Amino acid sequence: MLTMHTAPGNERPLVTSDVVVFTIRDGELRLLLIKRRHEPHGGRWALPGDTLLPDEDLEHAALRALAAQTGVSGVYLEQLYTFGKPGRDPRGQAISVAHYALVPSEQLRLRAAGEAAAVGWFAREQTSDLAFDHAEIVATAHARLVAKLDYSTIAFQFLPAEFTLSELQRVYETIRQEALDKRNFRKWILARRAIEETGEVRRDGSHRPARLYRVKYPGRVEIIRHERPGGTRGQPGREMALHERGPSQ
Amino acid sequence: MLTMHTAPGNERPLVTSDVVVFTIRDGELRLLLIKRRHEPHGGRWALPGDTLLPDEDLEHAALRALAAQTGVSGVYLEQLYTFGKPGRDPRGQAISVAHYALVPSEQLRLRAAGEAAAVGWFAREQTSDLAFDHAEIVATAHARLVAKLDYSTIAFQFLPAEFTLSELQRVYETIRQEALDKRNFRKWILARRAIEETGEVRRDGSHRPARLYRVKYPGRVEIIRHERPGGTRGQPGREMALHERGPSQ
DNA sequence: CCAAAAGTGTTGTTTATACACCCATGT
DNA sequence: ACATGGGTGTATAAACAACACTTTTGG
Numbered sequence: 083m084l085t086m087h088t089a090p091g092n093e094r095p096l097v098t099s100d101v102v103v104f105t106i107r108d109g110e111l112r113l114l115l116i117k118r119r120h121e122p123h124g125g126r127w128a129l130p131g132d133t134l135l136p137d138e139d140l141e142h143a144a145l146r147a148l149a150a151q152t153g154v155s156g157v158y159l160e161q162l163y164t165f166g167k168p169g170r171d172p173r174g175q176a177i178s179v180a181h182y183a184l185v186p187s188e189q190l191r192l193r194a195a196g197e198a199a200a201v202g203w204f205a206r207e208q209t210s211d212l213a214f215d216h217a218e219i220v221a222t223a224h225a226r227l228v229a230k231l232d233y234s235t236i237a238f239q240f241l242p243a244e245f246t247l248s249e250l251q252r253v254y255e256t257i258r259q260e261a262l263d264k265r266n267f268r269k270w271i272l273a274r275r276a277i278e279e280t281g282e283v284r285r286d287g288s289h290r291p292a293r294l295y296r297v298k299y300p301g302r303v304e305i306i307r308h309e310r311p312g313g314t315r316g317q318p319g320r321e322m323a324l325h326e327r328g329p330s331q
Numbered sequence: 332m333l334t335m336h337t338a339p340g341n342e343r344p345l346v347t348s349d350v351v352v353f354t355i356r357d358g359e360l361r362l363l364l365i366k367r368r369h370e371p372h373g374g375r376w377a378l379p380g381d382t383l384l385p386d387e388d389l390e391h392a393a394l395r396a397l398a399a400q401t402g403v404s405g406v407y408l409e410q411l412y413t414f415g416k417p418g419r420d421p422r423g424q425a426i427s428v429a430h431y432a433l434v435p436s437e438q439l440r441l442r443a444a445g446e447a448a449a450v451g452w453f454a455r456e457q458t459s460d461l462a463f464d465h466a467e468i469v470a471t472a473h474a475r476l477v478a479k480l481d482y483s484t485i486a487f488q489f490l491p492a493e494f495t496l497s498e499l500q501r502v503y504e505t506i507r508q509e510a511l512d513k514r515n516f517r518k519w520i521l522a523r524r525a526i527e528e529t530g531e532v533r534r535d536g537s538h539r540p541a542r543l544y545r546v547k548y549p550g551r552v553e554i555i556r557h558e559r560p561g562g563t564r565g566q567p568g569r570e571m572a573l574h575e576r577g578p579s580q
Numbered sequence: 581c582c583a584a585a586a587g588t589g590t591t592g593t594t595t596a597t598a599c600a601c602c603c604a605t606g607t
Numbered sequence: 608a609c610a611t612g613g614g615t616g617t618a619t620a621a622a623c624a625a626c627a628c629t630t631t632t633g634g
Contacts, residue, residue: 597620
């Protein structure tokens, strides 16, 4: 009735919580990797992450590992997908609950510690040769990020509390990898009603000062889509049939 | 180096793969529940699911448990979310990789077996008192289903290979809980270009026969949204700055 | 006064909504 | 002949895409 090992042969899978942390640096989308200290995959670049502690929450494990290995904290974190294909970890059956996180491009001190021998921000193109199936996790996270850009307010997570519309536009352009029209972008983003002027401006160079904006409801990432099929609540008199009760068969 | 128990005290969490199976029955969205045979929560209704077998894939476990406990197979399955809050299972730390599945409303033989003492299709309103945190999983699955309806082709998974536009409209109406305008619905769905006429018709009653349609690319559930911010690929001459290489800091 | 980024409006096109009648069949 | 569900078009409104110049500042 007692067990003392984490070696293969254990009938329960190993569960880890891992994070893909994105930021925008030097006008480019980058993500945070650690160089692994130990086997398996010692010396290779990998996502920050760790096995779950007893009774630890999944998000908590991701944030704890992130802080311990890279020194990064205070990120916006969301669960991404759970990876569990047999063979993905040489130690045996291993389930990775992957998360993704976004941090403002501001100054962030990185500090490699714990399992991390080194830490760094990498561009997408440099992340094809990672430990485990982490390249696949990165690809999934990136796809999710791009998709969510258009119908949610995640983009704001890359910016500090106050920002200019040009900065916001640059976030979209960097992630979407295409230039956007300034006027149309402004109309579009303001129509979502997710941000408001602070009333202040920022002066930064020999040009007209930029108005500062803030997120209206800073707590949360919200859905800002407006689409639906079909239109019109049907024939005037008609009513949706809500049928009988009880499980069937 | 050997272990022979599944009892608490194990330092690794228990991992289960569970499924929320939706179908449309009697004009209503319903989901498949089993009555648990054993503790914990013996006698209560719960989602089909089971602990992972050694080296078993997550999807495979969900499909295996579904077939074993309910007799249902051949479903469209997608991973939903992973639930792992401490305390969600009285046996100790337990991670549930939840999936959701869609099946056509056709005749499906249910057959309770294994952990399932009984099986049945239940309406949403009847699923508030489930074992574990399964009510929360159901709520998450339902929200995902509703959201995906509008921007993907999942709705087709509720229908057999050939179907009429009225049947398809009924799927949308049932899930969205509102009636839709027939003409607008048809314009909308045909504009997505995801379905095509088979050339055949179905005669069912004393009325005009209905044209049959099929999904163009039956393999996959696709994204059919068309939205983007900003418009216009920027000032003509301008080029996106793609900056320097190498990890920073 | 020059360079640099901020800011701003109009027009054409596409997509969504509202709405009502005729058609083909079985009984 | 009638009841039943299948099938169709048009006009208005809203959202999106294309496009270029003026403003404010610092140096």
